[in-house]
Amino acid sequence: MKNIFVLVKQVPDTETKIIPKADGSYVEVTNIKWIMNPYDEFAVEQSLLIKTAFPECNVTVVRVGTVSDNECLRTAMAMGADDAILVESEGLIDSFTTAKAIKGAIEKSGRTPDLILSGKQAIDDDALQVPQLLAGLMNLPSVSVVVGFEVAGNVVKLKREVEGGSIEIYELNAPLVVACNKGLNTPRYASLPGIMKAKKKPLAQYKLSDVGVSASDTKVKYHGFQLPPEKPAGKKFDAMDDAKAGAIVKDVVGLLRNEAKVI
Amino acid sequence: MAKILIVSELNQSSLPKSVTIEILGKCKGHQIDVAFVGAGPSEAGSKMLAEYGAQNILVLKSDKLSSYSCEGYSAAVKEVAKSGGYHYIFTGATAAGKDYFPRLSAELQTGLASDVTNFTWEGDKFFGTRPFFAGKCLAKVEMQGSGPHLISIRPNALGMPTEKAAAAGAGKVSDTAVNVSEVKALVKSIIKAASSKVDLTEANVIVSGGRAMKNAENFKILDELADVIGATVGASRAAVDSGFAPHAMQVGQTGKTVSPSLYIACGISGSIQHLAGMRTSKVIVAVNTDPEAPIFTRADYGIVGDLFKIVPILTKEFKALLGK
Ligand SMILES: Cc1cc2nc3c(=O)[nH]c(=O)nc-3n(C[C@H](O)[C@H](O)[C@H](O)COP(=O)(O)OP(=O)(O)OC[C@H]3O[C@@H](n4cnc5c(N)ncnc54)[C@H](O)[C@@H]3O)c2cc1C
Numbered sequence A: 001m002k003n004i005f006v007l008v009k010q011v012p013d014t015e016t017k018i019i020p021k022a023d024g025s026y027v028e029v030t031n032i033k034w035i036m037n038p039y040d041e042f043a044v045e046q047s048l049l050i051k052t053a054f055p056e057c058n059v060t061v062v063r064v065g066t067v068s069d070n071e072c073l074r075t076a077m078a079m080g081a082d083d084a085i086l087v088e089s090e091g092l093i094d095s096f097t098t099a100k101a102i103k104g105a106i107e108k109s110g111r112t113p114d115l116i117l118s119g120k121q122a123i124d125d126d127a128l129q130v131p132q133l134l135a136g137l138m139n140l141p142s143v144s145v146v147v148g149f150e151v152a153g154n155v156v157k158l159k160r161e162v163e164g165g166s167i168e169i170y171e172l173n174a175p176l177v178v179a180c181n182k183g184l185n186t187p188r189y190a191s192l193p194g195i196m197k198a199k200k201k202p203l204a205q206y207k208l209s210d211v212g213v214s215a216s217d218t219k220v221k222y223h224g225f226q227l228p229p230e231k232p233a234g235k236k237f238d239a240m241d242d243a244k245a246g247a248i249v250k251d252v253v254g255l256l257r258n259e260a261k262v263i
Numbered sequence B: 001m002a003k004i005l006i007v008s009e010l011n012q013s014s015l016p017k018s019v020t021i022e023i024l025g026k027c028k029g030h031q032i033d034v035a036f037v038g039a040g041p042s043e044a045g046s047k048m049l050a051e052y053g054a055q056n057i058l059v060l061k062s063d064k065l066s067s068y069s070c071e072g073y074s075a076a077v078k079e080v081a082k083s084g085g086y087h088y089i090f091t092g093a094t095a096a097g098k099d100y101f102p103r104l105s106a107e108l109q110t111g112l113a114s115d116v117t118n119f120t121w122e123g124d125k126f127f128g129t130r131p132f133f134a135g136k137c138l139a140k141v142e143m144q145g146s147g148p149h150l151i152s153i154r155p156n157a158l159g160m161p162t163e164k165a166a167a168a169g170a171g172k173v174s175d176t177a178v179n180v181s182e183v184k185a186l187v188k189s190i191i192k193a194a195s196s197k198v199d200l201t202e203a204n205v206i207v208s209g210g211r212a213m214k215n216a217e218n219f220k221i222l223d224e225l226a227d228v229i230g231a232t233v234g235a236s237r238a239a240v241d242s243g244f245a246p247h248a249m250q251v252g253q254t255g256k257t258v259s260p261s262l263y264i265a266c267g268i269s270g271s272i273q274h275l276a277g278m279r280t281s282k283v284i285v286a287v288n289t290d291p292e293a294p295i296f297t298r299a300d301y302g303i304v305g306d307l308f309k310i311v312p313i314l315t316k317e318f319k320a321l322l323g324k
Helices: A038-053 A071-079 A095-108 A130-138 A192-198 A242-258 B018-026 B043-051 B070-084 B095-108 B219-229 B237-241 B272-278 B307-322
Strands: A003-007 A010-012 A034-036 A058-065 A083-088 A115-119 A142-152 A155-161 A167-173 A176-180 A203-207 A220-226 A235-238 B003-008 B031-037 B054-061 B088-092 B112-116 B118-122 B125-132 B137-143 B149-153 B172-177 B187-191 B205-209 B232-235 B262-266 B283-288 B301-304
Touching (some): A003 A038, A003 A130, A034 A038, A034 A071, A038 A058, A038 A071, A038 A115, A038 A142, A038 A176, A058 A071, A058 A095, A071 A083, A071 A192, A095 A130, A095 A203, A095 B095, A130 A142, A130 A176, A130 B070, A130 B095, A142 A167, A142 B070, A142 B095, A155 A176, A235 A242, A242 B283, A242 B307, B003 B070, B018 B043, B018 B088, B018 B149, B031 B070, B070 B095, B088 B095, B095 B112, B095 B149, B112 B125, B112 B137, B125 B149, B205 B219, B232 B237, B283 B307
Parallel strands (some): A003 A058, A003 A115, A058 A083, A083 A203, A115 A176, A142 A176, A235 B301, B003 B031, B054 B172, B088 B149, B112 B149, B205 B232, B205 B262, B262 B283, B283 B301
Antiparallel strands (some): A142 A155, A155 A167, A167 B187, A220 B137, B118 B125, B125 B137
């Protein structure tokens, strides 16, 4: 294990009230609190756990996004990553473009990856595409939704969560791409000395064109952002009085059958 | 008329998963083939596909396809995608679909619109809608460049077609040998979950418990209700973080996004992150002691009451209604 790359994305905090832009091209992104995509925290933490076991390992965090705020790369380096790469992009780009940009950035670093880690999903576009797409572009195997991770030499043992909470067990050789799920580990907080050190760690910066991406790589176009239709107000019944609860619940069950027709 | 391939999966009774039928219903009038990887459907299954308009039913075969793998499935579908000349390839956004369709996108060098919740056709051109920010907003999706374009559809989102195809498809089943080279990430073994219930993301009815459940033991009353109405049990993050339920059961922005016909929230306040994961449910019932709980602003039917009293009555009334 020598080179680990961790993909991180900066996303609006989960509390954010999402407001579509007037022209529907995306959502308003001014005055938003940005956070590291929560699933990416598990990926960063996993890379650092591996680095503890393989001290010669170099951890590079990679982000594709707008430059205005680079907080999440600094956070990852404050947690312990060694260096960072930013590929600057403007506005909303699709998963194919993102994956191709990451591939280009990794190649530009001159280091051959042993492991590429990411979160299983980014909570802004919820596309669940980039890690597996990147693996396809780089001709590497990938395992997604990973909740268990062991490394022994060059062999990686993984647990992947599937339908109904069943677990698939994988055992394969590096290099590979792993997309991490909640439950894998407990991400650490950056320490104060870590934050100070992070300021001096190297951050390479590229444009999309530097990493071989062009407009023709856009395969999916998103537009017409709008709020979902508001539901009309529902019916509310007060069943705090035990004497009435029976009759009220019976009514609701009747409504579910005859009015809502879902049972 | 567009040429469409729907890659399907089998349910426990060897019938196509219902999302396949949902997609077939929405693609009426186009030329549609259905493919299965590894093993095909039962006779009843292929008859059903034909009734909803499927022409050819391809069963993709290779000795490397006896169990699921991202690389194997992607390689298999890639082969028929090319030889079949399809304009669009659909699948359900299931655990497998979410995993290998992005790889297929890389291998075919075409785009994937993932987790689409609705779509329309203008002639042969697909216009999709998909949620962003866990459903806090919706966006339109359009495919760029040449196909085959890939689309994954969220189960239960389109709804079942109300009628069968005007003219049934041929529904001709044939094995198709595909070339799958080395698979590096192969499932070595599976630890089966205790529950054999449908996964939350595909469930048609869900009963969820929140912090108010107080402990894991109390989830038993939700299990009892769920058994009567054929539901899968979910949980809020507060319930998961308190150790009442495993993370696989979490509904919300950092859990599973669900869209059942009926969602019953018990002792869940309705935080923005929880609502994000279940707001597309068709009908929402909330049981909460606090009449001001935000969940009531989303509920079609709100019951202000103590879940420990209300849930057992619900179970009893549903039993009576369903004659169980
Ligand atoms: C980054 C981030 C991601 C998150 N992701 C998720 C997510 O994916 N999913 C999620 O659910 N949350 C998520 N959360 C947490 C979320 O903010 C809430 O804390 C959580 O949803 C609250 O769960 P709850 O409704 O069960 O608990 P509470 O908010 O504590 O609500 C309990 C409710 O039960 C009611 N109650 C109490 N006793 C009874 C009784 N006897 N009968 C009936 N009702 C009763 C109360 O009135 C109250 O409304 C996330 C938070 C963050 C910061």
